[in-house]
Amino acid sequence: MPRSPRTADDPVENLLAPLIRRRRTAAGWSLLGWDSEPGVQLTIARGQSIILIELEPFDSTRDCYARTRLFNVCARRYFQGRAALAPEERRAVEAVVELVRGREGALPPMERSSSARAGLVREIEVSRLLIAEGAGHYYINPYVGCTIGCEFCYVAPRADMSRVLKGLPSLPWGRYVDVKVNAAEVLRREIRRHPAGIVRLSPILTDPYQPLERRYRITRRCLEVLADAGGFKPVILTRASRVCEDIELLRRFPAAAVGFSIPTDDDRVRQKFEPGADPVEERISVLRRCHEAGLKTFAVVQPMLPMDPERLADLLAPHIDAVRVDRMHEMPRARRLYEAAAMTDAAQDAFFERTGRRLRRAFESRGVRYDELDDLAGIVEG
Numbered sequence: 001m002p003r004s005p006r007t008a009d010d011p012v013e014n015l016l017a018p019l020i021r022r023r024r025t026a027a028g029w030s031l032l033g034w035d036s037e038p039g040v041q042l043t044i045a046r047g048q049s050i051i052l053i054e055l056e057p058f059d060s061t062r063d064c065y066a067r068t069r070l071f072n073v074c075a076r077r078y079f080q081g082r083a084a085l086a087p088e089e090r091r092a093v094e095a096v097v098e099l100v101r102g103r104e105g106a107l108p109p110m111e112r113s114s115s116a117r118a119g120l121v122r123e124i125e126v127s128r129l130l131i132a133e134g135a136g137h138y139y140i141n142p143y144v145g146c147t148i149g150c151e152f153c154y155v156a157p158r159a160d161m162s163r164v165l166k167g168l169p170s171l172p173w174g175r176y177v178d179v180k181v182n183a184a185e186v187l188r189r190e191i192r193r194h195p196a197g198i199v200r201l202s203p204i205l206t207d208p209y210q211p212l213e214r215r216y217r218i219t220r221r222c223l224e225v226l227a228d229a230g231g232f233k234p235v236i237l238t239r240a241s242r243v244c245e246d247i248e249l250l251r252r253f254p255a256a257a258v259g260f261s262i263p264t265d266d267d268r269v270r271q272k273f274e275p276g277a278d279p280v281e282e283r284i285s286v287l288r289r290c291h292e293a294g295l296k297t298f299a300v301v302q303p304m305l306p307m308d309p310e311r312l313a314d315l316l317a318p319h320i321d322a323v324r325v326d327r328m329h330e331m332p333r334a335r336r337l338y339e340a341a342a343m344t345d346a347a348q349d350a351f352f353e354r355t356g357r358r359l360r361r362a363f364e365s366r367g368v369r370y371d372e373l374d375d376l377a378g379i380v381e382g
């Protein structure tokens with residue numbers, strides 16, 4: 001199996017070079033972190049304000065904050081709910097957009113290799129792993145790609161853009177995984193330079209417990225490094241019941257959270273929309289085991305699929321501390337699934353609004369904290 005040290009860091013580092021070199025903008029915003037694997041993303045901060053800026057492939061049909069010649073630029077406040085950007089935050093984003101507009105012409109041609117030299121699974125070595133996304137907040141992607149392969153996965157187009165930057169051939173989402181075989185060693189070096197904090201292992205670019213974890217144990221080895229270092233608090237989000245194999249390891253942390261994405265109570269619906277993921281009952285059973293083991297637990301009902309909201313709340317509430325609810329965001333790619341399942345009513349805005357309201361009422365009335373933030377990191381804070 002070929003090993004490749006290539007990443008998309010070089011062209012992206014060049015694109016954002018003035019910001020990365022200075023770590024600060026003229027208006028006093030500092031660069032907290034940047035990443036080239038889930039497309040291109042960076043977080044900037046000033047005082048309590050943290051803004052996540054994401055560059056996606058140019059697509060005039062999709063909403064975004066601004067467009068450049070090559071990219072859709074998305075921007076939103078981070079860790080602070082869904083409030084609109086304040087004027088000074090908008091100015092900070094505009095400065096980044098102008099930087100990208102002025103430098104994107106120097107990116108290498110966005111052409112990909114036509115060869116199929118990169119197979120389904122590549123073992124790669126990386127030079128960095130721990131990505132800062134806020135003060136004392138980090139994330140880790142042990143893998144790139146996910147063979148669970150949900151068709152609606154929002155990661156797919158961004159990850160594909162990173163493959164273009166690496167010059168890799170096109171492969172359908174779910175058909176490739178890069179395994180970061182030296183992740184634990186890199187992480188061991190990095191945590192000497194970073195204060196302890198919350199570390200997310202969630203589907204930013206991969207599911208940390210996708211099937212290959214059984215063979216490679218990259219996620220487990222990273223968790224072992226963090227546990228040995230002391231003070232770190234992992235927050236895991238997965239669709240794979242395999243996380244239960246690491247419960248004892250997770251108990252070594254001062255606080256650790258395990259969450260499951262569970263978009264419906266009905267496993268027949270699950271089979272139509274995410275056939276590669278574990279059955280709903282298995283996920284709930286592992287949530288119960290994690291909760292009984294003293295770990296913090298949560299559920300992410302996303303994307304809301306056809307369901308009985310009150311039944312789902314009944315099934316989950318005894319085993320979770322918090323819940324987050326969200327709609328389907330990748331409708332153009334997911335529509336085929338709704339049509340095949342003859343469930344197009346559930347693809348309408350009215351369905352998401354109605355189901356979201358019922359879920360909120362159902363969970364809150366059962367004493368489950370309804371979390372508005374998108375990372376759920378608050379579950380291990382304090």
Ligand code: SF4
Pocket residue numbers: 146147148149150152153154155203205206207239277
């Ligand atoms: S399990 Fe998560 S990361 Fe993997 S394909 Fe499905 S939504 Fe994407």
